[in-house]
Amino acid sequence: AQTVTQSQPEMSVQEAETVTLSCTYDTSENNYYLFWYKQPPSRQMILVIRQEAYKQQNATENRFSVNFQKAAKSFSLKISDSQLGDTAMYFCASMNQAGTALIFGKGTTLSVSS
Amino acid sequence: EAGVTQFPSHSVIEKGQTVTLRCDPISGHDNLYWYRRVMGKEIKFLLHFVKESKQDESGMPNNRFLAERTGGTYSTLKVQPAELEDSGVYFCASSQELGGTNEKLFFGSGTQLSVL
Numbered sequence: 001a002q003t004v005t006q007s008q009p010e011m012s013v014q015e016a017e018t019v020t021l022s023c024t025y026d027t028s029e030n031n032y033y034l035f036w037y038k039q040p041p042s043r044q045m046i047l048v049i050r051q052e053a054y055k056q057q058n059a060t061e062n063r064f065s066v067n068f069q070k071a072a073k074s075f076s077l078k079i080s081d082s083q084l085g086d087t088a089m090y091f092c093a094s095m096n097q098a099g100t101a102l103i104f105g106k107g108t109t110l111s112v113s114s
Numbered sequence: 115e116a117g118v119t120q121f122p123s124h125s126v127i128e129k130g131q132t133v134t135l136r137c138d139p140i141s142g143h144d145n146l147y148w149y150r151r152v153m154g155k156e157i158k159f160l161l162h163f164v165k166e167s168k169q170d171e172s173g174m175p176n177n178r179f180l181a182e183r184t185g186g187t188y189s190t191l192k193v194q195p196a197e198l199e200d201s202g203v204y205f206c207a208s209s210q211e212l213g214g215t216n217e218k219l220f221f222g223s224g225t226q227l228s229v230l
Contacts, residue, residue, distance in 0.1 A: 004156075037221070044117075045205065045221035091157065100170050101147070102219065104157040 002027045004092050006105035013082045014113055020067075021077045021108045023092030029053075033095045034068070035102070036077045040088040048090070051075065079110075087112045116140065118222035120206050126228045132194040135225045139188070139208030145169075146189050147209075147219065148181060152202040160204075163189060196229045203227070 003026045013019040025034065036048040051059045051068050058066050063083075067076045079086055092105040119138045127133050139146045148160040160179070161171040165186035174181070178197070183189040193200055203224040210218075 042223065043203070043226075044223045045207075047218060047220075050218075093157075100162060101159040101173070102149070102157075103159070104149075106154075106156050 002029070002094055002096070002103040004094055004103050004105040006092050006108050008108045009106070010109045010111070012111045012113065015082055015084060017082050018078060018080050019082055019110065021079075021090050021092075021110065023075045023077070023105060025073050025075060025092070025094045027073075027094060027096070029096045034075045035093045035095065036064070036066070037091045037093060038088045039091065039107075045091070049077065082112045084112050084114060086110060118206055118208050118220050120204075120222035120225050122225060123223065124226045124228075126230065127196055128230050129198055130195045132192065133196055133227060135191045135204050135227070137189045137191070137206030137222060139206070140220055143208035143210050143220075144186070145209045146183060147207040148189070148191055149205040149207065150202050151205070152199070157205065160191075193227075198229050201227055201229045
């Protein structure tokens with residue numbers, strides 16, 4: 001069975017600094033997808049970034065980038081130049097190639113302060 | 115373009131009562147998913163519709179939960195009778211494609227269900 005583990009329940013960072021959120025996963029699939037979702041206080045889950053497991057190049061989306069280590073089954077999220085609006089709960093998730101369901105971690109609450 | 119909408123945003127009911135949650139996916143999205151997050155735990159998959167058909171309902175906790183998607187448009191999730199442990203946030207998501215490189219799930223804001 002697929003599992004996703006986020007070992008950091010809470011993180012804090014100051015504006016303009018860089019923060020890295022950790023995520024490890026376990027899957028028996030050969031092809032799969034990994035995601036980071038953000039849930040701000042408005043509660044709407046927003047896709048931050050996605051990574052196809054067969055791609056070696058780390059995905060980037062503006063200030064957000066991932067460090068994907070396939071052999072180690074690690075998928076960390078780096079947020080550069082943190083902004084107050086980045087304050088949210090961040091969920092790491094995996095999906096098999098069939099796309100039938102997301103498996104989520106427990107989430108990391110990130111607080112960005114000025 | 116309208117996103118995934120869920121109604122109600124909050125629901126407070128007593129144990130033993132019935133509650134129906136509604137999800138309107140993005141227009142044209144054949145795939146519709148229900149997820150649930152119980153306080154302090156992971157977001158868990160409940161079920162997946164492709165159009166009006168249940169593709170996978172392996173995550174449904176028990177027979178007190180009934181999901182429907184008549185006509186392949188909006189979906190309802192009914193809990194009858196509700197128990198204390200059903201409290202949590204119920205998320206709906208939809209996607210146009212199933213799997214593949216363009217797979218993107220769009221989530222609603224969820225329904226916060228409190229069973230007292």
